Amino acid sequence: MEKIPMTAAGHAALESELKRRTSEERPRIIEQIAEARGHGDLSENAEYHAAKEAHGHNEGRIIELEDQLSRAEIIDVSKLMGSKTIKFGATVTLVDEDTEEKKKYQIVGDVEADVKDGKISISSPISRALIGKAKGDTVEVAAPGGARSYEIIDVKYR
Numbered sequence: 001m002e003k004i005p006m007t008a009a010g011h012a013a014l015e016s017e018l019k020r021r022t023s024e025e026r027p028r029i030i031e032q033i034a035e036a037r038g039h040g041d042l043s044e045n046a047e048y049h050a051a052k053e054a055h056g057h058n059e060g061r062i063i064e065l066e067d068q069l070s071r072a073e074i075i076d077v078s079k080l081m082g083s084k085t086i087k088f089g090a091t092v093t094l095v096d097e098d099t100e101e102k103k104k105y106q107i108v109g110d111v112e113a114d115v116k117d118g119k120i121s122i123s124s125p126i127s128r129a130l131i132g133k134a135k136g137d138t139v140e141v142a143a144p145g146g147a148r149s150y151e152i153i154d155v156k157y158r
Helices: 008-037 046-070 125-130
Strands: 004-006 072-074 091-096 102-108 119-121 138-143 146-156
Touching (some): 102 125, 125 138
Parallel strands (some): 004 072
Antiparallel strands (some): 091 102, 138 146
């Protein structure tokens, strides 16, 4: 079984979602199914079919979360403090050399990546370009929109 690297915060978020889905969503959906059954003919009962679909979706996500949590390899980012090179868990501040735009990303596991929240996957092109580099280095990233060049202005572990 292949391990899934993730931060402690990412692991906690998955555990929280699993708990919510099993203790809140599951009973709520089961109640909806029971209520919809009471409305009569199931073949033409849209509420019943919607509740059954929601049940299938929720159970599928529960299985996925349980799998991810069982294979999780939690990497303690705080133990990497003082590291000069970029590794998993680093929060990196970059400047786009063309636009002078600053960007800040934390390198996290695939399951916890959320670009809107500034968390990029360890397997993303930008992460792969950054791994092993240090503050002051320049990296070329082959992105879908074309090659981009960034200067690393800060690396932190928190």
